[in-house]
Amino acid sequence: MMGAGFHGGMFWRREQKGPTRVSRELLLRVVSQFGPYRKQGALALVVIAFSAGVGLVSPLLIRAIIDQAIPSRDFSLLAVLSLGMVITPAFGGLLGVLQSYLNAQISQRVMFDLRNKLYEHVQGLSLRFFTTVKTGEIMSRLNNDVSGINRVVNETMAQSVMQVLTLLSTIALMVSMEWRLALSSLVMVPLALAAARPVGNRRFDMQHVSQRFQADMTAIMQETLNISGFVLMKSFGREAYERTRFSAKNRELMNIQISVSMLGRWFRMLLQVLEAAGPAVVFLFGGYLVLNGEMSLGTIIAFVALLARLYGPLSQLANTQLEVMGALALFERIFEYLDMKPDITDKPGAAPLPSPVRGRVAFRDVTFEYTPGRPALSHVSFEAEPGQLVALVGPSGAGKTTTTYLIPRFYDVTDGRIEIDGQDVRNVTVASLRDGMGIVTQETYLFNTTIEDNLRYARPDAMHEEIEAACRAARLEDLIAQMPDGLHTVVGERGYRLSGGEKQRLAIARVLLKDPRILILDEATSSLDSQTEALIQAALGPLMEGRTTLAIAHRLSTVLAADKLVVLDQGRLVEMGTHRELLARGGLYAELFEIQFKPQLTEALKAPANGQPTNGPAVPLVASRGAVG
Ligand SMILES: Nc1ncnc2c1ncn2[C@@H]1O[C@H](COP(=O)(O)OP(=O)(O)OP(=O)(O)O)[C@@H](O)[C@H]1O
Ligand SMILES: [Mg+2]
Numbered sequence: 001m002m003g004a005g006f007h008g009g010m011f012w013r014r015e016q017k018g019p020t021r022v023s024r025e026l027l028l029r030v031v032s033q034f035g036p037y038r039k040q041g042a043l044a045l046v047v048i049a050f051s052a053g054v055g056l057v058s059p060l061l062i063r064a065i066i067d068q069a070i071p072s073r074d075f076s077l078l079a080v081l082s083l084g085m086v087i088t089p090a091f092g093g094l095l096g097v098l099q100s101y102l103n104a105q106i107s108q109r110v111m112f113d114l115r116n117k118l119y120e121h122v123q124g125l126s127l128r129f130f131t132t133v134k135t136g137e138i139m140s141r142l143n144n145d146v147s148g149i150n151r152v153v154n155e156t157m158a159q160s161v162m163q164v165l166t167l168l169s170t171i172a173l174m175v176s177m178e179w180r181l182a183l184s185s186l187v188m189v190p191l192a193l194a195a196a197r198p199v200g201n202r203r204f205d206m207q208h209v210s211q212r213f214q215a216d217m218t219a220i221m222q223e224t225l226n227i228s229g230f231v232l233m234k235s236f237g238r239e240a241y242e243r244t245r246f247s248a249k250n251r252e253l254m255n256i257q258i259s260v261s262m263l264g265r266w267f268r269m270l271l272q273v274l275e276a277a278g279p280a281v282v283f284l285f286g287g288y289l290v291l292n293g294e295m296s297l298g299t300i301i302a303f304v305a306l307l308a309r310l311y312g313p314l315s316q317l318a319n320t321q322l323e324v325m326g327a328l329a330l331f332e333r334i335f336e337y338l339d340m341k342p343d344i345t346d347k348p349g350a351a352p353l354p355s356p357v358r359g360r361v362a363f364r365d366v367t368f369e370y371t372p373g374r375p376a377l378s379h380v381s382f383e384a385e386p387g388q389l390v391a392l393v394g395p396s397g398a399g400k401t402t403t404t405y406l407i408p409r410f411y412d413v414t415d416g417r418i419e420i421d422g423q424d425v426r427n428v429t430v431a432s433l434r435d436g437m438g439i440v441t442q443e444t445y446l447f448n449t450t451i452e453d454n455l456r457y458a459r460p461d462a463m464h465e466e467i468e469a470a471c472r473a474a475r476l477e478d479l480i481a482q483m484p485d486g487l488h489t490v491v492g493e494r495g496y497r498l499s500g501g502e503k504q505r506l507a508i509a510r511v512l513l514k515d516p517r518i519l520i521l522d523e524a525t526s527s528l529d530s531q532t533e534a535l536i537q538a539a540l541g542p543l544m545e546g547r548t549t550l551a552i553a554h555r556l557s558t559v560l561a562a563d564k565l566v567v568l569d570q571g572r573l574v575e576m577g578t579h580r581e582l583l584a585r586g587g588l589y590a591e592l593f594e595i596q597f598k599p600q601l602t603e604a605l606k607a608p609a610n611g612q613p614t615n616g617p618a619v620p621l622v623a624s625r626g627a628v629g
Helices: 024-033 035-069 075-124 127-132 135-177 179-186 188-224 227-235 239-262 265-291 297-338 400-406 430-435 451-456 464-473 477-482 500-514 530-544 556-561 579-585 588-610
Strands: 361-371 374-384 389-393 415-420 437-440 518-522 548-552 564-569 572-577
Touching (some): 024 035, 035 075, 035 135, 035 297, 075 297, 179 265, 188 239, 188 297, 374 415, 374 548, 389 556, 400 548, 464 530, 579 588
Antiparallel strands (some): 564 572
């Protein structure tokens, strides 16, 4: 829209849209963020207008002193006028304090709203968003970009209004005093303003790049300075590489920040020269007018005082324009996120899943593509009756995890449909759908808080007895008894202070507490020692009891206990039946069984000799599950 000469986009590339200019749309949208605070805003404007007016009083007082009080030798008038020169700035100062207060109120509230809005919005986005974006990038927008707005609103937007008002009122007063002198001292103003524009556009671009570098850096920190990334970096000895990568981004950031702060500096120098030249013009031309008897001496002095009020705001205003444009770049980045449409939403008028949930899960000719044209699942149909255990088996990358993601609508099917109790999952509310479902993921995620808090995440209002019962069922009570703080032991970042098996059992206890009708279980692939394996197996027994379970099976016990095995290969359902039936068929499952499950049989047979816990259904080779429903 402006500054056509800077359209090159040499500073930043944007994949989809290309360089964006400050558009009307963007401006309107930014302004609309302030809508809820228009009362405070209006009040702030009134205060600003008063401050601008107050500033005009002093030059008028000066003129009165020189043209009236001194020539008429009226000392009392002189004293009153001088006193006025002290009182007016003091009053102006008070107004300034009030103005700062109002600014802070408005800007902090707008940031508060934006942060909440952003968090809520990003939370509502689907898994697809999180698999395509870097976490650090999100953090950066929530932190850096939103805080950047504060500076702008507080220092810049209000100031620019103040400066415009000061400029206009000063010019008006100058013109009314002596229009010819005013004109001669204002000649340079339009020139200065015109020069500000391209500088502003350039600054806008650079601000954008700078924010991107900042986000990149946050992403590197995020990726390498968390436990998993740290271990990875250390184990592959890539510290130097990461340091170089970080330092390269850091350097780019530094360079661009230096350019940003230097940009417009020449322009400001030009203004400073103008500032000095102004009074010279006034004395020269004004002096000529005084000599000709066309103007009073007081007017010259008042003009010089007014000029100081003119060039000050002018140079700041040019600066303000740059700041505002930089801020618009920040707003633009924030809006970019806010504009992403959540793709998993409730249909208009969607009703909750009818309760009680019976737990019948059906895939009907389901096809799903992560990337268009490359199906991860094709034409998959199967059913899980209430209370049944259905095991998904198949080689790596067959689409097992994908299958489980579709049920709670982490993604929506591309074709076909998934039904729960005969209801298409897309027709019921997402909240009710997920409410009736429990998911134990392949990798256990824990928050860095106490064991109890992690468990309560499933049900904040759980009674203490219920938590203890869940821990007992998940075979956690011995572990907790050993810990110095028991249930109040902090598990560390992502639960790193617990072993893999302990984390899994904690995850099982967590889902037990939620007590869902439908359970989705992605069994961990990592092989555990036989004792831990037995403990987890024992924990899983009560978990599957009386629920429809869809398990991605990596354990022999699971496939043996399953009512039905669904064998996937390259996104297709290739076999379906019980373990016995499929083994007899001699197909893919029989093959997988030989490689994946059979070795566990020999393991399991050895296990009891090692003094396995005998309580509970440990290693239920052929688990006796009370099928319900
Ligand atoms: N977010 C994603 N974007 C694009 N493709 C994906 C995504 N997630 C998975 N895929 C692809 O979809 C296919 C199925 O993946 P899925 O995770 O369902 O396999 P899996 O059967 O669970 O394998 P494993 O036993 O190794 O966990 C794979 O080819 C995988 O590369
Ligand atoms: Mg998987």
